[in-house]
Amino acid sequence: MNKTWWKESVIYQIYPRSFNDSNGDGIGDLQGITEKLDYLKELGVDVIWLSPVYKSPNDDNGYDISDYQDIMDEFGTMQDWEKLLTEVHNRGMKLIMDLVVNHSSDEHKWFVESRKSKDNPYRDYYVWRPGKDGREPNNWESAFSGSAWQYDEATEEYYLHLFSKKQPDLNWENPDLRKEVYKMMTWWLDQGIDGFRMDVINFISKEPGLLDAPNPEGKKYVGGGRFYMNGPRIHEFLHEMNNEVLSKYDIMTVGEMPGVTVDEAKLYTRDDREELDMVFQFEHVDLDSGPNGKWDLRPLDLRDLKQSITKWQTGLNGEGWNSLYLNNHDQPRMVSRFGDDGKYRVESAKMLATFLHMLQGTPYIYQGEEIGMTNVRFDSIKDYKDIEILNMYKEKVIEGNESHDKVMESIYVKGRDNARTPFQWDDSEHAGFTTGEPWLKINPNYHEINAKQAVEDQNSVYHYYRKLIKLRKQHPIIVYGDYQLILPEDKQIFAYTRSLENEKLLVVTNFSGESVPFSLPEDVDFTANELLTSNYAIEGKPSLSFELRPYEARVYKGF
Known part of the structure; x- marks a missing residue:
């Protein structure tokens, strides 16, 4: 990598x-x-x-x-x-x-020129189409509700705007x-x-x-x-x-x-x-x-x-x-x-x-x-x-x-x-x-x-946050280590390991407001030797079986 x-x-x-x-x-x-x-x-x-x-x-x-x-x-x-x-x-x-180059403002000089006439040099900077059967060129919707097309009376055509009608799409084919x-x-x-x-x-x-x-x-x-x-x-x-x-x-x-x-x-x-x-x-x-x-x-x-x-x-x-x-x-x-x-x-x-x-x-x-x-x-x-x-x-x-x-x-x-x-x-x-x-x-x-x-x-x-950012700078494993999920079916605990060379991290997080028991599954090879960070005070030696308090997070470093 x-x-x-x-x-x-x-x-x-x-x-x-x-x-x-x-x-x-x-x-x-x-x-x-x-x-x-x-x-x-x-x-x-x-x-x-x-x-x-x-x-x-x-x-x-x-x-x-x-x-x-x-x-x-x-x-x-x-x-x-x-x-x-x-x-x-x-x-x-x-x-x-x-x-922001999927679209510009309709007040950009390119679009001001583009809408003046069908043969304007800037016409093709945007996506213009004639109507179809008395309606918009197609049935696309804008991300901000309504049709993605706006009729422009000056040239009697529609321009495409996937967002607001004041955000005409640029024509990247040009x-x-x-x-x-x-x-x-x-x-x-x-x-x-x-x-x-x-x-x-x-x-x-x-x-x-x-x-x-x-x-x-x-x-x-x-x-x-x-x-x-x-x-x-x-x-x-x-x-x-x-x-x-x-x-x-x-x-x-x-x-x-x-x-x-x-x-x-x-x-x-x-x-x-x-x-x-x-x-x-x-x-x-x-x-x-x-x-x-x-x-x-x-x-x-x-x-x-x-x-x-x-x-x-x-x-x-x-x-x-x-x-x-x-x-x-x-x-x-x-x-x-x-x-x-x-x-x-x-x-x-x-x-x-x-x-x-x-x-x-x-x-x-x-x-x-x-x-x-x-x-x-x-x-x-x-x-x-x-x-x-x-x-x-x-x-x-x-x-x-x-x-x-x-x-x-x-x-x-x-x-x-x-x-x-x-x-x-x-x-x-x-x-x-x-x-x-x-x-x-x-x-x-x-x-x-x-x-x-x-x-x-x-x-x-x-x-x-300051601590997390510092840890990232001190431990390359946080940046580059491989990821492996554990307990995929648990509805409250999101836990995973990170591995880089001989180092491992165990990350255990409780996404619920209840206390939940955690035990490292037997098939996960991890020996903890240091608590890297946690959001609650933790006493005693690193353990791989413990009660997670509401929204608790722990990161153990080990091998």
Whole structure:
């Protein structure tokens, strides 16, 4: 296995709008991030991933970009960004940027030109089609509800938008468009950034013909999805991108790829393929979704999680690389989803962190995760800002007569604004995030859950994360060791071993609020000689048979 810096790193994702506001306008900004770099350095992270800060009308919180080489006014200036990069590097950390090139904003100069006429030089930068039988060109649905096509009166054709109608899809079949994208990527890398996280990058190759999805509803990520995920030219495009741009720099790349399989991920990430370094896959965060998608809630069966994690751990071992995450800007807070955000919030946040950071792969921490921030329950739909939430509520409640209470429950559990409430820095007004009125309401629990309290308390979630990050740097087995699941059928305990040369680790985690007995199965060859970490105080010598307390985690080192 090739050893690289990005395999050994821990990455921290910043959602700039919600991180820290330096000027009192209620919106997080670049200067606000620079102010908090010492906090991140002290936490121990190696790489900061910055969600989009580019010029944008902000229809989808910056994922609709109108100028790829400028900064959104609310976030500051290019000089502020350059200062941030310098200060990140001065502290020995790295910075990766979000690359959003499946689509642009409809206010990007390319699209403004593209919609002017059918023979405009930029027309073919986007996916335009005439209607079919008086309706849209096909039955695909947008990820944000409704048709994936928008009619444009100027030229009497439709353009494709797999997301918001203000996010028209770029046409990667056009070599001129690809050259423009590579030029822009090169420009950022020449500024000195350390890589890219690539937004829905496996959507850039669509099936030729853009056929109707076979299921009558044309649901996203099912019927329609297979026509635009992992399409026929995707590897060609990514290999070309690597050849033209990525291979020329010592950087890391991670591709967000809904619907990707283990076998496809190998093709994307294997060294000899020369495409990307790692992928974000979604299988494990779709396990608590019913047949009708993410808003269709169902309880997680731990055995399903084991099966999924194990498939990826063993499948990519030696042939690719895993990205390890349980939450991000699009997912609810992990302690609310997989743990207990009430009585056992601290214990379960530490347990989940142990479970994740001891796996093979590169761990990602989403801002606030390291202090155990939780989901939020706003009283009114009017308090929510996310386009996906608002479109879904309109479709289901206002137009579809579904129960308000039932839909709100889905929002409380799965809504993206759970992750986007402002960072809770202290217990002062607005949680120390801003001196103004925050763009999105603060979670009311900031009096109890905030960074100031966490930094001062040696037993906090924050200090436990610092310990996990340090352990990773001290023990190569945590990064590179092989993984083996034990107790696959247990409904409460997730336990596994890691092995590297003559060393072994035993990781035992209790995903329940009950005490459960654990005994190492006889067929597992492991002798414990040291307790590496635990989230409860443990007396006595290492043992391989013990009672696990609610949400307890233990890691033993041995041979």
